[in-house]
Amino acid sequence: xxxxxxxxxxxxxxxxxxxxxxxxxxxxxxxxxxxxxxxxxxxxxxxxxxxxxxxxxxxxxxxxxxxxxxxxxxxxxxxxxxxxxxxxxxxxxxxxxxxxxxxxxxxxxx
Amino acid sequence: xxxxxxxxxxxxxxxxxxxxxxxxxxxxxxxxxxxxxxxxxxxxxxxxxxxxxxxxxxxxxxxxxxxxxxxxxxxxxxxxxxxxxxxxxxxxxxxxxxxxxxxxxxxxxxxxxxxxxxxxxxxxxxxxxxxxxxxxxxxxxxxxxxxxxxxxxxxxxxxxxxxxxxxxxxxxxxxxxxxxxxxxxxxxxxxxxxxxxxx
Numbered sequence: 001x002x003x004x005x006x007x008x009x010x011x012x013x014x015x016x017x018x019x020x021x022x023x024x025x026x027x028x029x030x031x032x033x034x035x036x037x038x039x040x041x042x043x044x045x046x047x048x049x050x051x052x053x054x055x056x057x058x059x060x061x062x063x064x065x066x067x068x069x070x071x072x073x074x075x076x077x078x079x080x081x082x083x084x085x086x087x088x089x090x091x092x093x094x095x096x097x098x099x100x101x102x103x104x105x106x107x108x109x110x
Numbered sequence: 111x112x113x114x115x116x117x118x119x120x121x122x123x124x125x126x127x128x129x130x131x132x133x134x135x136x137x138x139x140x141x142x143x144x145x146x147x148x149x150x151x152x153x154x155x156x157x158x159x160x161x162x163x164x165x166x167x168x169x170x171x172x173x174x175x176x177x178x179x180x181x182x183x184x185x186x187x188x189x190x191x192x193x194x195x196x197x198x199x200x201x202x203x204x205x206x207x208x209x210x211x212x213x214x215x216x217x218x219x220x221x222x223x224x225x226x227x228x229x230x231x232x233x234x235x236x237x238x239x240x241x242x243x244x245x246x247x248x249x250x251x252x253x254x255x256x257x258x259x260x261x262x263x264x265x266x267x268x269x270x271x272x273x274x275x276x277x278x279x280x281x282x283x284x285x286x287x288x289x290x291x292x293x294x295x296x297x298x299x300x301x302x303x304x305x306x307x308x309x
Contacts, residue, residue, distance in 0.1 A: 034185060035112040051111065055184050058169030062181075083170065 001025050001110060003067055003090045006046070010104055012069065015081045016090035023066045023090070028105045030098055034059050041065065046105065048098050050074045054083060061087040071098045111192070112185055114224025115149060121182035122151045122209055123233040127240060129155030131206065134233075136244045138226070138286070140215070143249050146195070147220060150210040158201040167199065186211050193217040226286060227279035230255065234278075235270040246286040253285035 004021040007014040026044035031037045032051045041047055043064040049056060052074035060068045068084065069092040070076055076093055084091035094101060112118055119136070126134045131153035139148045158166065165171045169184035183199070186209065190197035193213035201207040213220050234242055234257055246253040260269060260278065269275060 033111050033113055034181070035117065038181075053188055055169045055181065055188050058181060058184065061170070 001108065006067060006108065006110075007090070007092070009108055010092075010094075012092040012094045014090055014092050015084060017085050017088050020066075020085075020088045020090040023088075025066050025110060028102065028110050029065075030102060038063060046110065048101050050098065052076050052080065054080055056080070057083045057087065057089065057091070060084070060089045065089060067092055069094060069101060071096065071101055111189060111219075112221065114222045115147075116224030116226045116229035118182075118186050118189065118211070119149060119151075119226065120229040120232055122149075122186060123229070123242075124236065125182060126151060126153035126155050126207070127233065127236050129153065129157070129207065131155035132240060134240060134242045136230070136242065137247070138245070139247045140288070141247075141249050142215065145215045146212055147215050148195075148210060148212040150208070152206065152208045154206040157203045157205050157207055159203050163199055163201050183209070189213065189221070193220050223286075225279070225283070227282035230282055231269075231275045231279050235275065238269060244282070248288060250288065253282075255282050255285065 001024070002021070003016060003023045003025060006025055007016070007021070024044060025046055027042065027046070028048065029037065029041040029045045030048045031040070032049050034051060034055055037047065037049070038059055041063050044066045046067040046069060047060060047065045048069045048071055050071050052070045054077070056068060057080050059065070067090040071094055073095045076091070081091060096104075112121070123134060123136065133154045135152040137150040139146065166180070166183045167187055169181055171180060187197045190211045190213060194217050195212035195214055198208070198210040230242065230244055234240070240257070242257045244255040257269065264274065267274065269278065
């Protein structure tokens with residue numbers, strides 16, 4: 001599934017460059033401990049976290065995450081949005097808790 | 111965020127070693143009275159100019175050429191922010207660098223200590239010529255570990271020999287141990303009580 005389609009089907013608020021929207025999604029990773037995510041996530045996965053920080057965008061860039069989903073309405077600063085656009089990572093905001101987002105991902109066959 | 115404090119300690123100390131420090135002072139304070147935990151690393155390495163000090167706090171920058179992003183310092187800074195503490199970074203070219211992260215001790219997001227002894231010994235074995243002085247200060251005790259003193263006793267024997275290094279780890283971990291097994295539980299009870307009062 002492409003990022004564009006993921007955004008349409010979930011209806012999550014999204015900030016993404018054209019390039020980011022065309023990226024293919026390869027699975028889902030959930031976690032809030034950044035060093036843990038660095039060691040365990042895989043390229044092109046969606047990453048769901050409540051850790052809303054510029055460091056999360058940096059981890060996403062380093063690990064080539066396709067979509068960074070900030071769960072449960074954690075506030076997102078403009079700096080994060082700007083950097084995600086620049087790094088071609090799709091950034092999503094969503095009020096649902098991580099588990100509910102996971103269920104949506106399962107429904108979408110991810 | 112990293113899993114425990116020892117990982118931050120190792121990461122920041124490795125920066126000092128990469129910056130060709132010959133002396134590294136590490137100060138770990140854990141005070142109930144001040145409600146504060148802090149980790150401070152001072153080295154006499156290459157140091158940085160003001161522009162560089164700015165840059166290394168940005169997660170999209172690194173001194174390593176192999177990868178685009180260096181995260182040790184940004185993570186350390188985030189730790190301070192998230193635990194209602196503060197972060198300090200000072201440096202002078204050719205003089206050295208001082209970095210300090212302070213956390214509010216009773217903040218729920220303060221990570222566990224982890225294996226501090228192991229982190230220190232790992233750092234010592236990255237470059238045996240480096241002198242590391244470690245101080246632990248709490249309300250009850252002051253514990254010091256000095257690699258130079260150990261070396262004087264050892265003579266030609268390497269600190270990285272399995273038996274010596276495991277002794278050092280155990281010695282450090284014993285030195286910084288506090289008798290506060292029930293602390294988390296009592297904290298939980300007192301916060302539950304105040305929640306009750308509030309409602």
